[in-house]
Amino acid sequence: MAMKGGMGAKMVSCDxxxxxxxxxxxxxxxxxxxxxxxxxxxxxxxxxVMKMMKPGMMMK
Ligand SMILES: [Zn+2]
Incomplete structure (x- = not known):
């Protein structure tokens, strides 16, 4: 199972x-x-998409 990493943002970067x-x-x-x-x-x-997803950094 994927970890629910950290708090907040998620990110995906495409190829x-x-x-x-x-x-x-x-x-x-x-x-x-x-x-x-x-x-x-x-x-x-x-x-x-979930597989591509990583914890992101919060940005405003
Ligand atoms: Zn793309």
């Missing part, structure tokens, strides 16, 4: 260098799916 970061896991999943669909014409499941 293309695009980074998504949000305090909301759901939002990261949604934004990653949108990015992959728009930019790479591919679909990722939320499970795939």
């Amino acid at each position: 293309c260098g695009f980074m998504i970061q949000s305090p909301s896991e759901n939002e990261v999943v949604k934004m990653t799916q949108m990015h992959v669909k728009d930019t790479h014409q591919k679909a990722v499941s939320s499970g795939d």
Whole structure:
């Protein structure tokens, strides 16, 4: 199982260098799916996004 690391933000960095970061896991999943669909014409499941997800740094 993935660790629920730290507090707050989650981030995903795509192979293309695009980074998504949000305090909301759901939002990261949604934004990653949108990015992959728009930019790479591919679909990722939320499970795939979860696997890509890392603890992010809070930013304002
Ligand atoms: Zn990408």
